Amino acid sequence: xxxxxxxxxxxxxxxxxxxxxxxxxxxxxxxxxxxxxxxxxxxxxxxxxxxxxxxxxxxxxxxxxxxxxxxxxxxxxxxxxxxxxxxxxxxxxxxxxxxxxxxxxxxxxxxxxxxxxxxxxxxxxxxxxxxxxxxxxxxxxxxxxxxxxxxxxxxxxxxxxxxxxxxxxxxxxxxxxxxxxxxxxxxxxxxxxxxxxxxxxxxxxxxxxxxxxxxxxxxxxxxxxxxxxxxxxxxxxxxxxxxxxxxxxxxxxxxxxxxxxxxxxxxxxxxxxxxxxxxxxxxxxxxxxxxx
Amino acid sequence: xxxxxxxxxxxxxxxxxxxxxxxxxxxxxxxxxxxxxxxxxxxxxxxxxxxxxxxxxxxxxxxxxxxxxxxxxxxxxxxxxxxxxxxxxxxxxxxxxxxxxxxxxxxxxxxxxxxxxxxxxxxxxxxxxxxxxxxxxxxxxxxxxxxxxxxxxxxxxxxxxxx
Numbered sequence: 527x528x529x530x531x532x533x534x535x536x537x538x539x540x541x542x543x544x545x546x547x548x549x550x551x552x553x554x555x556x557x558x559x560x561x562x563x564x565x566x567x568x569x570x571x572x573x574x575x576x577x578x579x580x581x582x583x584x585x586x587x588x589x590x591x592x593x594x595x596x597x598x599x600x601x602x603x604x605x606x607x608x609x610x611x612x613x614x615x616x617x618x619x620x621x622x623x624x625x626x627x628x629x630x631x632x633x634x635x636x637x638x639x640x641x642x643x644x645x646x647x648x649x650x651x652x653x654x655x656x657x658x659x660x661x662x663x664x665x666x667x668x669x670x671x672x673x674x675x676x677x678x679x680x681x682x683x684x685x686x687x688x689x690x691x692x693x694x695x696x697x698x699x700x701x702x703x704x705x706x707x708x709x710x711x712x713x714x715x716x717x718x719x720x721x722x723x724x725x726x727x728x729x730x731x732x733x734x735x736x737x738x739x740x741x742x743x744x745x746x747x748x749x750x751x752x753x754x755x756x757x758x759x760x761x762x763x764x765x766x767x768x769x770x771x772x773x774x775x776x777x778x779x780x781x782x783x784x785x786x787x788x789x790x791x792x793x794x795x796x797x798x799x800x801x802x803x804x805x806x807x808x809x810x811x812x813x814x815x816x817x818x
Numbered sequence: 819x820x821x822x823x824x825x826x827x828x829x830x831x832x833x834x835x836x837x838x839x840x841x842x843x844x845x846x847x848x849x850x851x852x853x854x855x856x857x858x859x860x861x862x863x864x865x866x867x868x869x870x871x872x873x874x875x876x877x878x879x880x881x882x883x884x885x886x887x888x889x890x891x892x893x894x895x896x897x898x899x900x901x902x903x904x905x906x907x908x909x910x911x912x913x914x915x916x917x918x919x920x921x922x923x924x925x926x927x928x929x930x931x932x933x934x935x936x937x938x939x940x941x942x943x944x945x946x947x948x949x950x951x952x953x954x955x956x957x958x959x960x961x962x963x964x965x966x967x968x969x970x971x972x973x974x975x976x977x978x979x980x981x
Contacts, residue, residue: 527840527844527847528847529844531840531841531842533841534822534824564844564865564883564884567842568844568863579888629954630953632868632880633880635874636880
């Protein structure tokens with residue numbers, strides 16, 4: 527058998543899952559969709575001695591849009607459930623763009639947002655998306671709960687701020703304002719592959735169509751999602767034209783510092799980052815214009 | 819660690835099975851070695867190739883990225899369940915046969931299961947949509963062209979047969 531032996535426990539309640547994690551600590555992993563954890567276990571790169579199966583905890587698998595200002599996603603929400611929820615996709619453009627680019631339908635039928643974020647792969651789409659959306663991460667343990675900004679959640683490749691006894695329970699983010707538009711784009715070598723670089727862009731315009739805010743977060747060009755929003759700040763107060771967007775994208779190219787990898791040199795990744803910035807900002811602006 | 823046995827009951831192609839499994843047994847290995855349903859093929863065993871795709875409650879999933887113990891209480895479909903008891907091929911299988919959609923056949927069961935679910939949800943896909951839906955299944959022989967032809971034909975046959 528491929529994975530190393532482990533003890534398998536089905537958690538019948540959230541409280542039980544958290545109590546088990548408190549008891550077993552680092553040795554235990556939560557099993558949600560398993561689409562990152564099980565490959566790692568098949569390679570024996572991960573050898574947890576306890577798996578706490580949380581797939582039965584339906585209270586963690588919900589999309590809550592009852593509050594007009596805040597959208598709440600349970601950590602166990604599967605990609606496929608988000609992908610099929612037209613209301614959710616309509617309210618969350620970045621998810622609408624990013625979800626189809628995550629692996630393949632077979633993976634998206636199982637994989638969960640919480641599992642994706644906790645895996646914290648720097649090339650993965652959703653970490654960049656939630657940082658761009660300034661999401662709040664609701665983290666629970668048997669001792670209580672805390673909230674953390676998405677930007678502080680990702681600390682290193684495959685490493686989050688979660689302590690051994692903690693679980694990411696919910697991701698909450700502000701609903702997009704009517705005067706803002708968003709776009710997620712990436713370049714991958716093949717459909718479903720990890721991105722060589724990808725960007726989540728959110729642009730806000732004032733009543734005179736001048737840019738009042740820009741969020742720009744990359745995947746695949748650093749050790750965590752890379753927030754390059756400040757490098758695009760030359761756009762603030764300006765109208766988004768080909769020229770102003772190109773200038774901001776050139777600044778972004780100078781700011782990002784990818785390491786390069788076997789598939790793409792650092793220079794090529796910077797090039798992609800610039801082009802994607804240009805296209806994503808322009809698309810986000812077009813979407814505001816069309817929504818109006 | 820002393821292996822711990824887990825008692826599971828599940829349905830595969832409409833047949834109920836009950837087995838005791840070790841937690842670390844992958845669903846793909848369970849199907850092949852415990853149930854002797856070797857039609858589900860195992861390629862990469864880390865979720866990339868798609869050869870082991872089966873349907874879990876009607877949705878295609880990688881059986882190498884699930885533990886058998888997780889499948890307890892669920893309904894599974896594998897390639898063995900596609901053709902009629904008489905051995906007659908179903909429209910997808912027939913189209914693969916006619917269009918030479920397979921050479922070595924290793925990827926075929928995974929493709930058939932992926933497409934079974936996909937064409938049910940999308941009975942009239944464009945070629946581009948179909949290629950996109952196939953992207954999670956690797957084939958090293960055919961170059962995909964004949965698979966795409968076969969699946970478009972199968973979709974057409976099934977639309978014509980639908981009331």
